[in-house]
Amino acid sequence: MQRAPLKHCKECGTAVVYRVPDDGDTKPRAVCPACHTIHYENPLNVVGTVPYWGDQVLLCKRNIEPRYGKWTLPAGFMELNETTAEGAARETVEEAGAQFELQGLFSLLNVARVGQVHLFYRARLTSDQFAPGTETIEARLFREDEIPWDEIAFRTVKETLDCYFADRRSGHYGIHTLDIT
Amino acid sequence: MQRAPLKHCKECGTAVVYRVPDDGDTKPRAVCPACHTIHYENPLNVVGTVPYWGDQVLLCKRNIEPRYGKWTLPAGFMELNETTAEGAARETVEEAGAQFELQGLFSLLNVARVGQVHLFYRARLTSDQFAPGTETIEARLFREDEIPWDEIAFRTVKETLDCYFADRRSGHYGIHTLDIT
Numbered sequence: 249m250q251r252a253p254l255k256h257c258k259e260c261g262t263a264v265v266y267r268v269p270d271d272g273d274t275k276p277r278a279v280c281p282a283c284h285t286i287h288y289e290n291p292l293n294v295v296g297t298v299p300y301w302g303d304q305v306l307l308c309k310r311n312i313e314p315r316y317g318k319w320t321l322p323a324g325f326m327e328l329n330e331t332t333a334e335g336a337a338r339e340t341v342e343e344a345g346a347q348f349e350l351q352g353l354f355s356l357l358n359v360a361r362v363g364q365v366h367l368f369y370r371a372r373l374t375s376d377q378f379a380p381g382t383e384t385i386e387a388r389l390f391r392e393d394e395i396p397w398d399e400i401a402f403r404t405v406k407e408t409l410d411c412y413f414a415d416r417r418s419g420h421y422g423i424h425t426l427d428i429t
Numbered sequence: 430m431q432r433a434p435l436k437h438c439k440e441c442g443t444a445v446v447y448r449v450p451d452d453g454d455t456k457p458r459a460v461c462p463a464c465h466t467i468h469y470e471n472p473l474n475v476v477g478t479v480p481y482w483g484d485q486v487l488l489c490k491r492n493i494e495p496r497y498g499k500w501t502l503p504a505g506f507m508e509l510n511e512t513t514a515e516g517a518a519r520e521t522v523e524e525a526g527a528q529f530e531l532q533g534l535f536s537l538l539n540v541a542r543v544g545q546v547h548l549f550y551r552a553r554l555t556s557d558q559f560a561p562g563t564e565t566i567e568a569r570l571f572r573e574d575e576i577p578w579d580e581i582a583f584r585t586v587k588e589t590l591d592c593y594f595a596d597r598r599s600g601h602y603g604i605h606t607l608d609i610t
Contacts, residue, residue: 258435261442272563275508290473291507293546326472327456331539331608332546353606356534358512365474365513382453423604425534427512 251289251363254278259285291363294404295335296323297371298354298412299346304389305412306373308343310401311385318401321368321408322346336369344387345379348372355411355424357404366404370412370421392416403428432470432544435459440466472544475585476516477504478552479535479593480527485570486590487554489524491582492566499582502549502589503527517550525568526560529553536592536605538585547585551593551602573597584609 257264257280264278269286278287298321299306307319322343326335337350351370358365378387390396392413400406411424438445438461445459450467459468479502480487488500503524507516518531532551539546559568571577573594581587592605 252440254439256437256439256442258437258439259433261437261444263442288506289509291509292471293474325469326546328470328472328544329541331541332537333539333606333608334541353537353604356513356537358514360510360512360515363509365507423534425514427514 254287254289257283257285258287259283289363291360291365293326293332293335294323294364294366295326295332295339295368296321296366297336297340297348297350297369298408299340299344299348299371299373300412301373301376301389303416304391305395305409306344306346306378306387306389307395308380308383308387309385310383312383315401317385317399319396319399319405320401321405323366323368323405332367333369336367337371340371342381343384345381346371346373346387347375347377349374352421353423354421355404355408355426357407357426357428359404359428361429366402366408368404368408435468435470438464438466439468440464470544472541472546474507474513474516475504475545475547476507476513476520476549477502477547478517478521478529478531478550479589480521480525480529480552480554481593482554482557482570484597485572486576486593487525487527487559487568487570488576489561489564489568490566491564493564496582498566498580500577500580500586501582502586504547504549504586513548514550517548518552521552523562524565526562527552527554527568528556528558530555533602534604535602536585536589536607538588538607538609540585540609542610547583547589549585549589 262282322340324339348371380387443463503521505520529552561568
């Protein structure tokens with residue numbers, strides 16, 4: 249999801265102009281002609297998990313746009329006052345109502361086109377019972393040969409699942425960094 | 430650096446109110462009473478490198494606040510339209526004027542207190558000549574026993590340097606995830 253550009257100053261409400269600030273910066277920013285506040289727009293982090301139960305992985309069928317009805321790993325925008333791991337755990341509770349032990353960082357995927365960085369942690373499920381929240385139609389476990397590859401919501405989820413099952417076969421879990429173009 | 434809260438709507442300039450939106454959200458957001466835009470404030474990524482030349486590491490003496498005059502690894506806020514690796518490389522050019530080959534992700538440090546995630550990549554220097562930018566007083570190579578540990582600008586830089594020299598001694602470079610409290 250690409251964000252809408254800022255139109256008004258967040259400090260005083262005046263309509264901003266886009267120009268390169270006079271402070272040595274090299275990029276155009278939204279600058280307030282009244283109070284001179286410079287507004288920076290930066291990438292967002294999306295944090296989530298690969299929750300697994302034996303040889304199965306938990307996917308959530310999306311009850312929201314974008315990609316309504318498609319399957320995803322539990323993930324969402326990182327919030328202030330939490331770490332990447334805490335955000336990943338929070339989203340897994342909110343979207344799947346899952347019980348789990350959070351493990352290490354598993355993948356970091358850049359989606360520069362939309363200004364996002366996606367980070368997934370492995371999560372060992374401690375129950376195969378789920379209580380999906382309002383953003384999820386259904387939460388379900390899939391073995392590798394059951395994954396609905398054509399119905400996966402996001403490229404970052406597909407790539408992370410690919411890495412997960414490859415690592416599972418090899419018996420060694422790494423940390424994977426990928427760029428989605 | 431903690432950011433100032435948003436006071437005016439970025440779409441229409443009306444003064445916002447902070448409340449939990451009516452869309453199922455659970456956290457207070459800056460909501461516009463006129464056009465109903467909901468504003469989300471999220472963590473920022475700081476991206477940088479550990480540039481090394483043999484057994485030496487490149488540090489930059491800061492010419493800007495915060496921590497003017499203290500030593501740091503080259504790093505800065507990630508921008509839109511770049512990956513974490515591209516941002517790390519850009520900052521290394523801007524702050525140190527270094528020539529290098531960018532290598533793998535080395536550390537990911539959460540600083541939840543200020544809403545930041547810091548990511549450092551290893552960078553193999555291909556020259557020991559530097560051309561520091563306006564944000565840097567001096568760019569200099571240090572061996573481990575020369576590092577000015579009491580004059581390091583940020584905890585994330587100190588932790589990353591600790592990990593780097595420990596890995597260098599062991600001969601194996603991992604990816605380190607830490608939380609700074």
